[in-house]
Amino acid sequence: MSLVFAGVCSHAPGITGRAHLADPALRDPFHAAFRAMGDELRATKPDALVLVGAEHFGNFFMNNMPAYAIGMGAEYSGPIEDSAWIGIAKTRIPGNPDLSQRLITEVLQTVDVSFAEEWLLDHGLIVPLNFLTPNYDLNIIPVNINCQGPPLTPLHRAWAFGEALRRAADSVPERIAIIATGGISHWPATPDSGKINVEWDREFMARWARNDREALLAYSDADIYRDAGQGGFEIRTFISLAAAARGAGAIRHFQPIPIFSVTCTLGVMEVI
Amino acid sequence: MSLYAMQKFLYHLNRDAGVQTRFKTDQEALLGEYPFTDEERSAIASGDVGLIYVLGANGQLLMHFAAYLGMPWPDYIASMREGVAKHGPVRAGVYAMTTAMNEKVAGV
Numbered sequence: 001m002s003l004v005f006a007g008v009c010s011h012a013p014g015i016t017g018r019a020h021l022a023d024p025a026l027r028d029p030f031h032a033a034f035r036a037m038g039d040e041l042r043a044t045k046p047d048a049l050v051l052v053g054a055e056h057f058g059n060f061f062m063n064n065m066p067a068y069a070i071g072m073g074a075e076y077s078g079p080i081e082d083s084a085w086i087g088i089a090k091t092r093i094p095g096n097p098d099l100s101q102r103l104i105t106e107v108l109q110t111v112d113v114s115f116a117e118e119w120l121l122d123h124g125l126i127v128p129l130n131f132l133t134p135n136y137d138l139n140i141i142p143v144n145i146n147c148q149g150p151p152l153t154p155l156h157r158a159w160a161f162g163e164a165l166r167r168a169a170d171s172v173p174e175r176i177a178i179i180a181t182g183g184i185s186h187w188p189a190t191p192d193s194g195k196i197n198v199e200w201d202r203e204f205m206a207r208w209a210r211n212d213r214e215a216l217l218a219y220s221d222a223d224i225y226r227d228a229g230q231g232g233f234e235i236r237t238f239i240s241l242a243a244a245a246r247g248a249g250a251i252r253h254f255q256p257i258p259i260f261s262v263t264c265t266l267g268v269m270e271v272i
Numbered sequence: 273m274s275l276y277a278m279q280k281f282l283y284h285l286n287r288d289a290g291v292q293t294r295f296k297t298d299q300e301a302l303l304g305e306y307p308f309t310d311e312e313r314s315a316i317a318s319g320d321v322g323l324i325y326v327l328g329a330n331g332q333l334l335m336h337f338a339a340y341l342g343m344p345w346p347d348y349i350a351s352m353r354e355g356v357a358k359h360g361p362v363r364a365g366v367y368a369m370t371t372a373m374n375e376k377v378a379g380v
Contacts, residue, residue, distance in 0.1 A: 018345060021380075056332035061283050062276065080287045085339040120287060148332060150366065189331025191352045191369045194378025230366045258378035 003169040004044040005177035006245035007037060007268040008208070008238050009132075011053065012183060013123035014260040016087035016130060021259045030264045031131065033253040037266050038132035046177035048096055048139040049132070050103070050165065051125050052241065054147035054182050054234040058122030066114035067153040068161055070107065071142035072100040078121025086123055088130050093121070096139045099174055103141065106168035111161050128181045145240065147182070147233040155217045158236040162243025169244070180241035182234030183262040185227065192229070194258035200227050201254070201263040204235060208267070209249035211242045231262070245269035275328045275364050277306045281316065282324075282333040285340065292340065321348065322355020328364030346380035 015034075019027060041049070058080050060066060073095045079086050097117070107113050119142050121129070129136060145161065146152060153161075169176040184204055185197040207215040216239050224232040242249070247270025256263045281303075284291045294302040303313050315323040319341045324334055338348040353373055362368040371377055 014345075021345070057283050057330070058287065061280065063280070081336060082339050085336075148330065187370065189335040190325075190367050191349055191356070192371045192377060193331075193349060194376075194380075195371060196377075225366065229370075259380070261378070 002172060002174060002176055003166060003178060003244065003271050004046055004175045005041050005268070006241055006271050007041065007266070008180045008241050009034065009037065009128050009266050010183060010260075010262050010264050011124045011127045011181040012186070012188065012260045012262050013081065013086050013127060015127050015264065017085055018259050019087060022257060026255060026257050030253055030255055030257065033266055034131035035134070037252060037268070038134070040268070041132055041177050041179070042138070044177060045175060046138065047174035048099055048141055048176055050141045050143060050169070050176055050178040051128065052143040052145065052165070052178065052180040052237050053124040054237050055122050055124045055144050056148055058120050058124070059116060059118070060144065060146065062149045065146055065149050066144070067146050067157070068111060069114040069116055069144045070100060070104050071095060071119040072097050072104060072115045073117050073119055076119045076121055076140065076142060079126040080120045080122045086126070088126055091136050093129065093136045094139050095141065099139070099172060100141050102172050103168040106171045107164040109164070109167070111157070111164045113161075124181060128179060132179065145236045147236055152221065152233055153236065155219060155236060155239055158239045159213065159217060159243045162240030165240065166244040166246070178241065178244055180237040182237040183231040184235065184265060185229055186231030186262045187229035188231045188261050193261045195229070196256045196258060196263055197227055198256050198263060201265070205251055205254060205265065205267070208238055208242055209251055211246065211248055211269070213242070216242060241269060245271050247272040274307050274309055274312060277308055278312045278316065278324065278327065279329055279333055281306045282329060282337050286333060286336040320355075321351040323359055325352040325367070326355045326359040326362055328362055328367070330365060331367045349380050
């Protein structure tokens, strides 16, 4: 067993970039819980962090959009966003191309994943790292699921991708941590930004915490768009994580913060 | 409508410092490299975030253009609402506005 930690988190750019506009009574406990999850992750002594995100055109565009991609670089950099805007300084994060190559090779047994030796992190990955590994000293393997440019991969394929990631993690001697990051319901970067469907979020996270495959895969994209906005498509990352970890989830934080555009969510999942 | 070209330009601008510099120093030639409609070229050249939003640009691309133009977050949100008020509903894509004009769900 080489998967040593599994968790999920939010990644909205407002979490750092608009922190000054947030109510401290909501913001501070969330930031503290985010850092505490980083402590918990690092206490498991991982050799690498597989970070499954849903990027927003940091690397991939509609000229050649992979449904799934895994980084294979020796080093990554980010954020692509203006540092003052996102509240995170430009930085470099180490990778492990040899480990990436072995993981990708195993994933390819069942999922036709793209690989990328160059990868620029956008807020979707750098915001979580800012809290989880604030010294940027843990090797990361960035992973992307296209949740931005339709047509999108079906939810059942996101599940299959999570299963493939788990099989890949089990196939290497390194200790692997995996974090999936996405929003639940949200309408980001629109005039609706800050609209949150808390009941939908609660129901989705209940299905996630039960690791209820059938219920997690029961949503259609039309339902998601109507009830959870275009940001809701990012539940694919949480679904992949559930397939990889296989156990029950524990929700560590669940607090709508409209100026951050999402229900700020943290969760860990038992690896079985 | 060449929404694809407009979004690709925003993608390039957001992640390429060279394009950001050319937008300021060599704008006409830079914009000439993309097959924009006149309306799109004009919206980009004048930084009309509201119109670009109505034309259907993905907000994940547009919000960084607004930041590049120096617009604080509340101004970015307001300019999209103004765009819808002036030009009508969003014409393409999946980033339509679903809230009322003055709803201000996040207080801005």
